[in-house]
Amino acid sequence: MDPFVIEATKSTPAVRFDPDSGNLQVEGQSYPENAFKFYEPIMSWIDRYLAELSRSATVTFQLELPYINTSSTKCFVMLLEKFEEAHQSGKQVAIRWICNPDNENELECADEFREDLTLPFQIITKTETE
Amino acid sequence: MKKSIRSPIDRRNPLYDSGTVKVTLFAGLVIVFSMLLIGSIVYLLTEKEAVKKLKTKDLAYIAQSITAKIDGIISRGKETSLVLARDPEVIQWVESGETDAVQGRHALERLDSLVDDFGYSNSFIVSSITSHYWGEHDKLLGTVSRSNPNDAWFYTMLAGRDPVVVNFDYNKERNNTFVFINAQLSGQTGKPTAVVGVGFSLEELSKEFATYKYSSDSSLWLIDRKGDIYLSDRPERDGQNLHAFLPAAVTDQVLGGMDKQQQVMDFVSGGGTRYDLISYPIESADWRLLVQIPRRETTGFLRTIKADTAIAILISLVSIIFLFLFVSRRLADPYKRALQLNTELEKQIALRTRELAARNDNIMDSIAYAKRIQESILPEPIQLENRFAEHFVIWKPRDIVGGDFYWLRSFPEGVMAAVGDCTGHGVPGAFMTMLAISALNQLAEERHLEDPAALLSLLNAEFKRTLHQEKREGMTDDGMDLGLVCISRDRVRFAGAGSTLYGYGGGGLQVVKGDRRSIGYRRTPFDYVYTNHELRVGDGGADRFYLTTDGFPDQNGGVKDYSFGRSRFASIIEACGSEPLAVQKLQFERELADYMGGKPQRDDIAVLALRLYPMS
Numbered sequence: 001m002d003p004f005v006i007e008a009t010k011s012t013p014a015v016r017f018d019p020d021s022g023n024l025q026v027e028g029q030s031y032p033e034n035a036f037k038f039y040e041p042i043m044s045w046i047d048r049y050l051a052e053l054s055r056s057a058t059v060t061f062q063l064e065l066p067y068i069n070t071s072s073t074k075c076f077v078m079l080l081e082k083f084e085e086a087h088q089s090g091k092q093v094a095i096r097w098i099c100n101p102d103n104e105n106e107l108e109c110a111d112e113f114r115e116d117l118t119l120p121f122q123i124i125t126k127t128e129t130e
Numbered sequence: 131m132k133k134s135i136r137s138p139i140d141r142r143n144p145l146y147d148s149g150t151v152k153v154t155l156f157a158g159l160v161i162v163f164s165m166l167l168i169g170s171i172v173y174l175l176t177e178k179e180a181v182k183k184l185k186t187k188d189l190a191y192i193a194q195s196i197t198a199k200i201d202g203i204i205s206r207g208k209e210t211s212l213v214l215a216r217d218p219e220v221i222q223w224v225e226s227g228e229t230d231a232v233q234g235r236h237a238l239e240r241l242d243s244l245v246d247d248f249g250y251s252n253s254f255i256v257s258s259i260t261s262h263y264w265g266e267h268d269k270l271l272g273t274v275s276r277s278n279p280n281d282a283w284f285y286t287m288l289a290g291r292d293p294v295v296v297n298f299d300y301n302k303e304r305n306n307t308f309v310f311i312n313a314q315l316s317g318q319t320g321k322p323t324a325v326v327g328v329g330f331s332l333e334e335l336s337k338e339f340a341t342y343k344y345s346s347d348s349s350l351w352l353i354d355r356k357g358d359i360y361l362s363d364r365p366e367r368d369g370q371n372l373h374a375f376l377p378a379a380v381t382d383q384v385l386g387g388m389d390k391q392q393q394v395m396d397f398v399s400g401g402g403t404r405y406d407l408i409s410y411p412i413e414s415a416d417w418r419l420l421v422q423i424p425r426r427e428t429t430g431f432l433r434t435i436k437a438d439t440a441i442a443i444l445i446s447l448v449s450i451i452f453l454f455l456f457v458s459r460r461l462a463d464p465y466k467r468a469l470q471l472n473t474e475l476e477k478q479i480a481l482r483t484r485e486l487a488a489r490n491d492n493i494m495d496s497i498a499y500a501k502r503i504q505e506s507i508l509p510e511p512i513q514l515e516n517r518f519a520e521h522f523v524i525w526k527p528r529d530i531v532g533g534d535f536y537w538l539r540s541f542p543e544g545v546m547a548a549v550g551d552c553t554g555h556g557v558p559g560a561f562m563t564m565l566a567i568s569a570l571n572q573l574a575e576e577r578h579l580e581d582p583a584a585l586l587s588l589l590n591a592e593f594k595r596t597l598h599q600e601k602r603e604g605m606t607d608d609g610m611d612l613g614l615v616c617i618s619r620d621r622v623r624f625a626g627a628g629s630t631l632y633g634y635g636g637g638g639l640q641v642v643k644g645d646r647r648s649i650g651y652r653r654t655p656f657d658y659v660y661t662n663h664e665l666r667v668g669d670g671g672a673d674r675f676y677l678t679t680d681g682f683p684d685q686n687g688g689v690k691d692y693s694f695g696r697s698r699f700a701s702i703i704e705a706c707g708s709e710p711l712a713v714q715k716l717q718f719e720r721e722l723a724d725y726m727g728g729k730p731q732r733d734d735i736a737v738l739a740l741r742l743y744p745m746s
Contacts, residue, residue: 029686031732033555067686067693069733071553074607077653103692105684112646 001052004045012038013065019049022059031069039075046079050086050093057092059083064098066106073109080113087119094120101125154454158447165446169439177429184406184428185394192342193392193410193419196350199338203330204309204414208294210248211313211327214240214255215293224257224324225317241266244328251308252329255315256284259323287312287325296415298360300369307332307360307368332361339363345430348423349375352412357385360417372420376407384409388418396425497530497557504531504560507567509538517545520674520741522715524682532734533559533610534679537567539574544618546574546582549629549738551679552610559734565596566610582614582625583660586649590627590658593650602652609650613677617742622665622675627654629679632700633665633672634707639700640665640672667742674711674741676703681735682718687725694725711739 001019008014013028024046032038053059061083068076083093097113099106107123114121214220217240223233237255244253245266254271255264261273274281287295297310310329314322332352339350340363352361357372367374372381380397384407387393393409404425409418504527514521517540527534533552538545548570552562569592570585578585589612594600597608613629615622624631626644633640642663647654665672683696698721706717718737 066691067684067732069684070551070611070680074553074651100690100692102690104695104697105693108696115646 001045001049004042006042015042017045017049022057023062024059025062025064027062027064029067030065030072031067032072035069035071035075039072039079043075043079043082046082050082050091053086053091053093055090055092059086059091059093060096061093062096062098063110065109066100066103068109076113077116080117084117084119094122096122096124098124098126154451157454158451161450162443162447165439165443169436169443173432173436173439176435177432180429180432181406181425184423185408189394189406189408189421189423190392190410192350192421193408196339196342196419197410197412200335200352200412200417200419201414203335204296204311207250207309207311207328207330208296208313210244210250211294211311214244214253214326214328215313215315215324220255220326221315221317224255224259224315227259228257228262238264238268242268250328250330252310253327254329255324255326257324258288283312284325287314288322290314298354298415300358300360302369305366305368336361336363336368345423345427347427348421351375351420351422352417353384353420354417355385355388357381376422380407384418384420494530500557500560501527501530504535504563507564508535513538513540514740516540518740519743520711520739522711522737522739524715524718524735524737526681526731526735527555527559528681528731528734529556531556531560533562534681534734534736535563535567536677536736536738537570539571541579544579544616546579546585546614546616547675547677547738547740548612548614549677549679549736550610550612551628551681551734551736553608555734562608562610565593566612569593569596579616579618580623581662582616582623583662585614586612586625586627586645586660587658590647590649590654590660591656594652594654594656597650599650599652600656604652607652609648609654611648611679613644615675615677615740617740620667622667622672622742624663624665625660626663627660629677630696631663631665632676632678632703634674634676634703635667635672636670637666637672639704639707641700673744674707674739676737676739678737679734681731681733682722682737684733685722685726685729685735686732687727687729691729694722698725711741714739 003019004015004017006012006015008028011029011031011033013026013030015026017024026042030038050059061080063076065076080095083095086093095114095117097110099110101107107125110123114123217237219233220237220240223230223237226233228234241253241255241264244250253266256262256274257264261275263271263274265271274284276285283297294311294313297312299308299310300306301308308329308331310327312325312327315324315326316322339361342350342363350363351359351367351372353359353372359367359370359372362368372384376384377397377399380395383395384393387409388411390409391411394407395409396404396406398404405422406425406428407420407422409420411418508525511523514523517538523536525534525536526532533554533556535550535552537548537550539547550563550566552559552566554562566589569589573585573588573592576585576588578588593609597606598604599607599609611626611628613624613626613631615624615631622633624642624644626642628646628648629644631642631644633642642665644663645658645660647658647660665675667673678699683694683699685694686692687694702714702718702721706714709717722735
C-alpha cells in the first residue's frame, strides 16, 4: 500500500500513515465543517490497511488532538472501533494518545475513548519542553 | 485643487503604454544613428576612391590623350617639313639659285599643296642663296637679311645642329598660338642652304580641349617653362601667365617640377574651393599640360547619393516606427496582452461578485428568517422570570443560527429545563434543534418530572427512529448532547446525555456528570437507560444551577490556543457563585472574551443559569 499523507490546515489535522513501519499518526486540531467528508478517505484507507494487515505486524495509531469537535469525535469513534475489531481478530494494534497536561479536554477526551475499548491504549502526557 | 496621483498605467486605457513609445523612439534613434554612421563611412570611402581614381586615372588619361594629340600633330608637322626639305626638285631649285622655272613651279606647287590639301596654315621656303622668303600660293613674301632682328630665327636655324626645330609663337593680335616647324634643307655639300617648313595654328586643338574638359569649372592649360599659357580651353586666357589663375605656391610647385614625369597635387583656392591639379609633360614641345578640376565636381555624384541616403533614412525610420507600433500593439507585447486579459477578468470577476453578492443576500435573508423561527421556539424571557428567582441565558450561535438550544416546560407542580447541543452548526444544527425541541415538547406531555432519565431514554429512541439510526452502521450519525433538570416542589433531579450539571449553594459547588452516551447517535443503544441524579436542595443545598453545552468550555484561546476548559468554567462558579446571576453572566462573558482574545468563536455556545425560589 502507498503511504497516506495529508498536510495540516487550520481546521484539520496532519495525517501521516506509513504502512511499512506500521506507524500511523494524526496530529492537530480537528473541527472541519464537514468532518465525514474529511475522514471518509482516511477510514477507507484504514479499512483496507487493517484487512491486509498480517498477524505478525505491529501497528501503532498515534493521536495528538488538542481539540476535536463533536462530529470529528464521531469519526474517531468509528476509526477506533475499526482498530478494536482488528485487535479482537488477533492483530497487533495499539493506540498511543498524546496529551498536553495544560489542556484538560484532551485528557478527558482520551479517557472517554479508552473506557470503551479493550485494545492496548496508552495515554502519554507530554512533558513540557518550554 | 490638489493634483491626483496617477498610476503609471492609465486605468482608463490599459492599452496605452508610454514604454512602447519610448522603446520605439529609442530604436528609431539607434537605427538613424547607425544609418548615418554607415552612410558617412560609405560616403567618405567613396569620395576617397573617387578622388584617387581622378588623380591616378582620369587626370592622367586626359593629360595623356591631349599630349598624344599634340605630339601627333607636331610629329606630323616634323615629317612634312622633313619631306619638303628632302624633295630633290626643291633642293635642286634652291641650290640652283631658283633658276629652273619648271623646278620652281613644282616647288611652289608643293607649298600650295601643303596648305590646300594638308590643312597647314603656312608653308614656306627661305633660301640663304637668294635670301628669298617664299610662301604658299606663289607669294614671294620678302627677303631675309641678317640685319633684321625679325629674321634672326632663320640664321639661327640655318646655323643650328638640329635638322628640325619646332617654334611656338603666340600672336596677340590674332589671339592664337602658332607652331612653326622648321627643317634645314641641305644640298650635296651637306651644308644647309635653306630653311623650309610648315606653320599651323593650335586653334583646332583649342576646340578639342573643350571635349576633354571634365566639367564646366575645370581648366586645361598648356604652359611653357615660364608659366606662360600657350593654349587653354578658354581662348581669353591664352597668352597670360599661370600666376593669374593659381596661387603662387602652387605655381611655384608646378614650375619647379617641369622636368618631372607627372605631378599631382591638390590645393584650396582663395575662394575656398578645393582643386585637384595634374601637371603632365608634353615631350615634343617642352611644354606641360595642366588639368585642374574642382573637388566638388569629382565628387558631385556623391551629392545625389547623399540626398538618396537621407531619403532612405527617412523612409526607413517611418517604416520602422510603424512596424514597431504594429508589432508592439498587435503581436508581441505579453504585458499588454496580460493587461487586456486582466481587464476582461476583472470585468468577469465584478460580474460574478455581483451575482454572488445577490445570491449571498438571498441566502442571508433566508438564514435571517430562519433565525427568527429558531428564536421563536426558544423560551421567552417572561417564562423564565415567572418560574425562577433569577436566571441568565448566554445563547450565541457561532453562525446566525446554530445547533445549541435551551428549553423550558412548566407544570403546576414543577418545571423542566434543558440545554442541548445538536450535531452541526448553522442551518443543519438549527434543523436538529427543531427536531429536538419538538420531540421534547411531545414527550414532556407525559410528565417525567420525577424521572428525567426516562425522558432522555424516550428521546433517544425517538431520535433514532426519526433519523433512521436504529442500526449501528449507516450514512448519517446525528444526535445531541442534552442536560435535563427537573425541579419539583421539594427536589431537583438531573439526567444528562454527554452533559454536566453544576450546582451552587450553601455547600459550595456540586458537579454532577451525566451519562456519556449522547442521544440519537448510532453508538447509543436504542434502549439505553440513563441515570437520574438527585441533588440536595434547601438548607445547605444548592439553589443555583448551571447547564452548558461544550461550546463555552471548548472555546480556544489563551497563549497556547487550548480550550477554555471545564475546570476554568467551574472555577468561575466557585469564585462568584454567590453573586447575583446578572453579575455572574457578565463575569462569564468577560472571562470568555478575555480568553478568546481576537480568535473567532469555534462552536455554538449556550449557557443557562437558574436560581430557584426558596423551597417551601
